[in-house]
Amino acid sequence: MKRGWIWKGVLILSLLWLPGCGFKDIDRRFFVMAIGIDKSNHANKPYHVTLKLAIPFTKIQPGKTNAYQLVSDDGSTITEAVRHMKSKVDKELDFSQAKIIVIGKAMSAEILQKGTLDWFLRRRDIQSAAYMALGDPTAEDVLNVKTGSERFPGDSLFLSFDQDGTESSFIATEYLFDFHRRVTEKGLDPYMPVIRPMDSAYLIDRVAVFDKKRLKAILSPEETRIFNALTTDFQHFDIETKSKTLQFAIAVQHFKYTYTIDPSAPALHMNIRIVGESEESTETLYKQPWSYYERLAERQSQTRYMHLLQKLQALQVDPVGFGLRYRATRYQRDKDWTAWEAMYPKLTFHAKVQIRIKSSGGIK
Amino acid sequence: MSRYFFYLMCVSMLIHTILFIPRVLIDERFDGAIPSLFIGPVIGCVLMVVFTRSMQQFKGKGLPEIAAMFLPKAAAVPLMLVFGLVTMTSGCLIWIHCAFIMSKYLNPDMAIYVLLSLFVIVTCFGALQSTKTVLFSLEIILILSVPLLLTLLVHSIFSENMNYDAVKAMIDYSWIMPSWKSVSASSYTFAGYIGLAVFNREFKDGKPIRFLWLIPFLGLGLMLASFFIPIGYLGTAGIDDYIYTWVSTIDAIRMKYVFIERVISVYLLILLMMTYVFTMITWHLGSQVIGSCFRSYDPQTAAWRSKLPSLVICVVIGIGTVLAGSRINEIMLFQAVSSWMIFHLPFDAAFVMIVFIWSKSKRRIQQ
Structure with a gap:
């Protein structure tokens, strides 16, 4: 019995350790929701870092509780800029909620140099699964948008990129760890979605493709959808088909593609299989056998795939990972x-699209 | 009782595949790490089978009692001392490694010596329990943490972010002579059998351990997963930039529909529990084996006096761990780990041989 008290005493004494840790209370912290990196005008302080800080509310209400504070600073490194920023705010900066990193368009070449990406990977509190995006014209403009539907600052951006909220075939998703993997991997090139601010909303419908050194091109929205399907196996897109007499759209339910590379030709044979149902049509789809519409859609989407593949080849980038x-x-x-490396510029592409229409929707 | 042997093996497999081995093997991924993934289990399992068969010759006896049967005290004491120290050092290394990870990802504001001394105090309490209690707590902690770990593993294998092309690209490098370090490291996955040196006291029925053949497959599967999943996530070249391979891999996983989105916090807690249980086992082993050199030591009673030698040993090693942990930096830690990897295999093999010879001579004596 007596010994029991000794142990209990030791346990109670061990509580003395606890106040020793430098833990900061939650109301002494500023949660950084998004990080933006731009190019500044000063030559010796090239990084213009912007942080979107959430202002906490007791009750969450869409469109009202997304007040934020934007702080920015220039620095010769990101660390320096962030350090100096700490003197502009009254609370400790906490990066653990920062789920998106926006890179200004002018900064796009620098992001591929190891130094810039380095800060994000080296910091332990920035998650590797954070989203990456390119801000057009600047990252600061993107961060400075307040949408009417947000529950907390930055919420709309997070919802657009994880496929939880909107599922758009125009939105490509890129993670920090994936970007790093693509920057270093031979035969897999990085890309980033492009965010453009529009008064109180965002437009994310383009994707920027990089080689290992710089930004090569920004794809058009139409190309972005094909790009998305090829890089991330995105399933929820649709196919528009136009001919002289009719125009119809197919909503895709199932999409799958395989490819083989034949080094002797050299050629790349891609088989794309799509199953879907018609969503809109200018005429009744019971006029012709469905195979007619299928062939029509196949021919048109085949040219789209070929166009994108050849464009990527001409740009000498390989984001799909061929x-x-x-x-x-x-x-x-x-x-x-x-x-x-020798083969890719000479490669000829053969894309074969097979579309099957399952249903014509609710009406004929 | 054979399930307790499985727990011992499992805890050592899990702790080594998530902490040590990825680092050592991934450093050598282009220089023969892949064949070592297959050679290591062969060596490890041969040692395991030989050791368990030999120990089963001595029903309910631990290593100290067996050594006392065959060796004079003057020879047994240094042998026990070496064995105990080596086992406890492996626990120390793992604690320091884990404390580095914890202080980096979970509690960066706390000084590492505070963190380590808290860990060490708890481990000392754990290691001083009776052998049976250690086995029971091992079972409880494993049952609590393994399902979570398996969920993470399965989720990462089937995730769309896992790039299997990168994994396949690594297969090109499978016909290369592996280095000693990588073979030794991958055979270390199976080092859990050493626990039998003391836990054999509780294996009194002498029945052969069933399903022993399952262990190599289990270990191989775990090692393949722990080697290839990080490569699939972080890329064949990109992985070189990361230090704590698995922590970074887990950080890249996002589980949308689980109560915590950033699974790294769950993973770190599991890691903490696993490290605790592994160190508890190794320190229990070491303190029991070294403690047996003292006269007051008696594993049968729970009296204060008979536990005193073990307590002193645990405290000394604990203080050593805290001192070492607060003095070294990451580079030194990784050097220590990789030299440990080179050193342990000959040690284990020699130790298994000694026990094997004893078991043979016991049979001869009986005849």
């Missing part, structure tokens, strides 16, 4: 990679 697949399916280590 090169990595080539490395994965051949067994000669580095020789595969040099062979692929």
